[in-house]
Structure formats: C-alpha cells, structure tokens
Amino acid sequence: MKRRIFSGAQPTGRLHIGNYLGALQNWAQLQSDYDCVFGIVDYHAITVPFSPQEIKKRVFDCAVGFLASGIDPEKSIVMLQSLVPQHAELTWIFNCISPVQELIRVPTFKEKASQQKGNVNMGLLDYPVLMAVDILIYKAEFVPVGDDQIPHIELTREIAREFNKRFGETFPEPKEIVRPRMLGLDGTNKMSKTLGNCIYLDESPDEIWKKLAPAVTDTRRKKRQDPGEPNDCNIFKSYHKAFSNREELTYVEKGCRNASIGCLDCKRILFDNIVKELTPVREKIERFKDKKDYVMDVIIEGSKKAGVLAERTLREVKQKIGFDYLS
Numbered sequence: 001m002k003r004r005i006f007s008g009a010q011p012t013g014r015l016h017i018g019n020y021l022g023a024l025q026n027w028a029q030l031q032s033d034y035d036c037v038f039g040i041v042d043y044h045a046i047t048v049p050f051s052p053q054e055i056k057k058r059v060f061d062c063a064v065g066f067l068a069s070g071i072d073p074e075k076s077i078v079m080l081q082s083l084v085p086q087h088a089e090l091t092w093i094f095n096c097i098s099p100v101q102e103l104i105r106v107p108t109f110k111e112k113a114s115q116q117k118g119n120v121n122m123g124l125l126d127y128p129v130l131m132a133v134d135i136l137i138y139k140a141e142f143v144p145v146g147d148d149q150i151p152h153i154e155l156t157r158e159i160a161r162e163f164n165k166r167f168g169e170t171f172p173e174p175k176e177i178v179r180p181r182m183l184g185l186d187g188t189n190k191m192s193k194t195l196g197n198c199i200y201l202d203e204s205p206d207e208i209w210k211k212l213a214p215a216v217t218d219t220r221r222k223k224r225q226d227p228g229e230p231n232d233c234n235i236f237k238s239y240h241k242a243f244s245n246r247e248e249l250t251y252v253e254k255g256c257r258n259a260s261i262g263c264l265d266c267k268r269i270l271f272d273n274i275v276k277e278l279t280p281v282r283e284k285i286e287r288f289k290d291k292k293d294y295v296m297d298v299i300i301e302g303s304k305k306a307g308v309l310a311e312r313t314l315r316e317v318k319q320k321i322g323f324d325y326l327s
Contacts, residue, residue: 006140008039011058015065016198018182018191021242026179028070036076037138043081047123063295068284073298083303086310090133097162098129106151132156136171137310144177167320187216187234202285205275212271217263224262243273
C-alpha cells in the first residue's frame with residue numbers, strides 16, 4: 001500500500017505562484033506515488049476576522065486552484081476541514097495532552113499574536129493542535145510544508161508520542177517534506193496577499209508584467225552598466241530558478257555579473273517563462289469557475305471519503321481512552 005501524505009491550505013482567496021511552486025506543483029507530483037489527502041482547512045482561517053459570505057467564495061477559489069494545478073480527485077482526496085467534524089472532536093482530546101507552555105513557544109503563535117494584538121483568541125494558540133489533528137487523524141507519515149511550519153510538525157510528533165506513551169501505539173510520527181519558501185516581489189517578505197507582493201495564478205500577462213517590471217533586484221545595480229551578484233537577487237534565486245531552464249539561468253547569471261544585460265532584460269526572459277507556465281493553469285481556473293457544481297461535488301465527495309478515514313481513527317482513539325461506551 002502507498003504511504004499516506006496530508007497537506008492543507010487555508011482558503012484565503014486567490015492562489016498565487018508561491019502557493020503553486022511551494023505546494024500545489026509538488027502535491028501534483030506526489031499524488032502518483034503516495035496516498036494523498038489534501039485539505040482546505042477552513043477552521044484555521046477563522047482565527048482572524050472574517051466574512052461568512054467571503055469565506056464561502058474563498059473555499060471555492062481554493063478548490064479551483066487545487067484542480068487547475070493538477071490535483072486529481074481520482075488519485076487524491078480533496079476535503080474541506082469543516083465537513084469532517086472528527087477533526088474538531090479529536091482536537092479536544094489532543095488539547096488535554098498538549099501543554100500550554102509548549103503552544104505558547106510556537107513561533108507562529110508569537111508572530112500572529114503580535115500582528116493582531118486586539119484579537120489574540122484561543123484559536124491562535126490552539127492552531128498547532130488542530131494542525132496536528134489534520135495530520136494524525138489520517139495517520140499520515142509525511143507532510144509537505146514550508147520551512148516556517150517545521151515547528152508545527154515537531155509539535156505534531158510530540159503529541160503523537162505522548163498519546164502513544166499514555167494509551168498505546170496509535171499514531172505514526174510524521175516527517176516533513178520541506179518545500180522552499182518563496183519570497184515576494186519585494187525581495188524581503190514571504191509572498192503574501194496581504195502585503196500585495198505576489199503574482200496570482202489567474203492574472204493576465206499584462207497584470208503579471210506590471211508587477212514584475214518594478215520588482216526588487218540586486219541593489220548593487222543602480223545603473224544598467226553596474227555588475228551584480230545574481231545569487232543576491234531574489235528575481236534570480238527565487239523566480240528564475242523556478243521557471244527558467246539551465247541555458248537561460250547560465251545566460252542571466254553571466255549577463256548580470258558582467259552587466260551585459262540589464263535587470264529589465266532579465267525580467268523579460270522570466271516573464272516569458274512565467275506566462276508559458278501559468279497560461280494553462282489560468283485557462284483551467286477559468287473553466288473550473290464555470291463548473292461550480294462539479295467543484296463542490298469534488299469537495300463534498302472528498303470530504304465523505306476523508307470522513308470514513310477520520311471516523312476509523314477517532315473510534316480507535318475513543319476505545320483507547322475508555323470512551324467506547326456504545327461498543
């Protein structure tokens with residue numbers, strides 16, 4: 001049997017190339033070799049202020065992005081977290097074996113708490129426990145994540161270890177498959193919708209160029225004739241290495257160092273490659289947007305399949321903690 005993978009994405013709206021390169025492209029490749037469960041984790045998305053109407057649209061847009069990027073519902077389970085209530089139930093059980101002092105130390109809690117000081121809710125603190133449930137309820141052995149999520153996977157292993165120690169061997173200790181983090185067009189921050197430093201998967205070539213042309217490059221190059229260091233340039237080390245072939249990389253790297261090409265020349269090569277890669281994805285997004293019933297059926301049917309797996313695990317957990325009153 002194939003070994004299982006779980007990974008998820010919050011429904012925060014339109015997906016961008018950071019989502020595509022850091023997650024979706026990788027997921028599409030993994031689904032042939034692994035038993036994959038891919039989740040739209042909407043409970044995670046409500047730790048910040050949200051609109052009920054908007055979150056429905058974001059869930060749909062997220063599912064469309066999954067499908068357009070090559071996630072195949074015939075090969076993988078595509079599920080919506082809130083349609084699988086076992087996630088919430090197992091979270092309470094895990095809460096009771098998760099020390100608060102460990103949760104407070106998770107870097108993402110500190111970061112998010114500082115960003116929303118007027119709304120440091122329990123969900124922010126408990127986020128890593130729910131994430132551990134997302135993984136362990138499917139007994140996933142591997143989790144594709146960005147390097148900023150590694151502390152969450154470490155905590156997941158600790159929770160699995162603690163449950164196994166108290167109640168008997170139940171959960172695997174999942175390993176992370178680390179995917180590179182994509183910096184935004186500002187060259188400083190992680191690609192983010194909030195910061196506006198991203199290129200969306202459904203943007204037109206004109207929209208892509210408007211964002212790419214002014215993107216930050218090597219600050220050494222004040223003028224075209226100034227030589228630069230490509231490995232200090234976010235456009236080269238993040239974007240060209242993702243979208244350009246070896247011959248183009250060699251040309252750009254040499255041209256930057258000897259100033260035979262300018263930054264706009266470099267970006268035009270990159271632009272052509274981004275458009276070539278993303279045009280089929282954009283076209284699929286447009287097609288799936290017109291197939292709302294199909295997309296929602298994928299989510300609902302995938303959630304039913306996920307629910308069968310989740311219920312099996314939850315029954316085992318309840319039996320081990322002595323909650324098997326009806327058996």
